[in-house]
Amino acid sequence: MPKSPSKLADELSELPPSAIALSIRDETYFDAIRGVVDRFATKKDLNTIYISAAIPSQSIIDVLKILEIDMGRIYFVDSVSHTMMSASKKVDNVLLVESSTMLENIMLKVDYLMKKGGDKGNVILLDSINALAIHNSPKILSEFVHILINNLRAKNAYILIFSIEGFSSDEINNMMSFVCDLTLDMNEEDD
Template sequence: MFEMGGVYISANRGAVEIIQAFESIGMDVSNIQFIDLVSSGILGGTDVPYPNIHFVDSPIMLESVLLRTLYILRTISSERNFVFLDSVNALAIYNEDRILAEYLHTFINTFRQREILSVVLSVPDQTPPLVLSNLDLYCTDLIDRGQVVIH
């Protein structure tokens, strides 16, 4: 992604589906590692043809997601890195609001401290109010449907 390497955390769809969508538009995903939080719950879901997919057994294993992301970032040779979390809303289905808000605080600050670009995707209408209000505090920029809300 723009000469960067990074980690894409897929909480909404399986990583294979995301990789295939990127490849269909000509995007090279060889420098992106995927952490799939969805496919482990599906019979045969971890039998995939892509070596850049890692699995976490459940979306409730938030600490495992963070630790796996940090480990992968240490192994990437890119000069600049990113982390993309594709759905706060999907994580909100499996985690209590307070726990998810605390996790996102740790997640965002961990990567900010390491100067890693972090993108957290959330649909405001579907995000629990406690989580959404905390995202306002943690995030440097907040974009709502193309409009910059916080900068």
Template sequence: MADFSMSGDDKRIILALSPSRTYRENTIRMMREIQKDPDLRVIVICVNQPAAFLSEYYQKNGIDTSRIFFINAITQYATGTAPAPLENCRFVSKPNDLTAMGIAVTTILKQFEGQKTVIFLDSVNAMLIHSSSADLTKFIHFIISKLRILSIAGILLAVEKGLDPVLLSQLSTFADDLVEFPEGNTPQKE
């Protein structure tokens, strides 16, 4: 993955656009690249898949989940009950509770203060199912502003064809880099 790289010293905000057919594979490729730096911790905001599913999927694909913390916005919403607490996961009651999600991000970033960290939002498209484009844009702007103030890197993952042009334009403006994964396997950096 010559065009996608991430190290502990990286402070960029990356908008990663993937075709839907290779979405999961591209997620794994990015996680592997991130984990090349053994000191880099990942905070995954999961709206697309529950944390338990992602953790198992990552492990099956050789990803060290001991270096991943999940902010899970889908499990409690999908099951209707509060899940048992987990050491590496904070649950948010529903994916459209952007205030609770913002508080969770702030709390977890404080917990890992001083550690090399990257926020990984999976995914913009799933958030659009539960929130309006305007609310989502405000939330992402808030998160990115917080990351910039704290000098922390971030990755916004999306399926390009699922975004309207106005939202895509706004996200591109917020990001430092745009990585587009083609239908094949090699990402293209713009």
């Protein structure tokens, strides 16, 4: 059995604000999202900033609605919809970035949402490192993740980075091990 959303939330709750690489597979993708944005964020009373680089935010929102997850404190930084020319509708809790290559603008939107959120704590979910690797060279991607993580660490935020098993190069895996505090495996069986 892969890890359940509640088990993931319990494990995360035991950690201080950290940078965590979360290894997932297709079949554990939605459980991982649920574990982070619903169980963990609720338990720790955190705002969620969801960086969607893999699929458009609207698709994630549709799934979260089906799962009956409260959307009140979930905000999106969406770097996919503009590229797909599917961003005609303005949605309140979604900020669009023109492309996944505008990594600085992703950082700026996260910064803005954190400022807007005031004193509330935050969990930032980057979905996923593999999707960003399609559009960016390993060098600029490493620089981005390094700066993002250090910036968020200084603000006492949790950051979770999805890494899809079997789709990461050695270079990306090495970089993730270097910049993240630890790696959790969503595919690992529960005790």
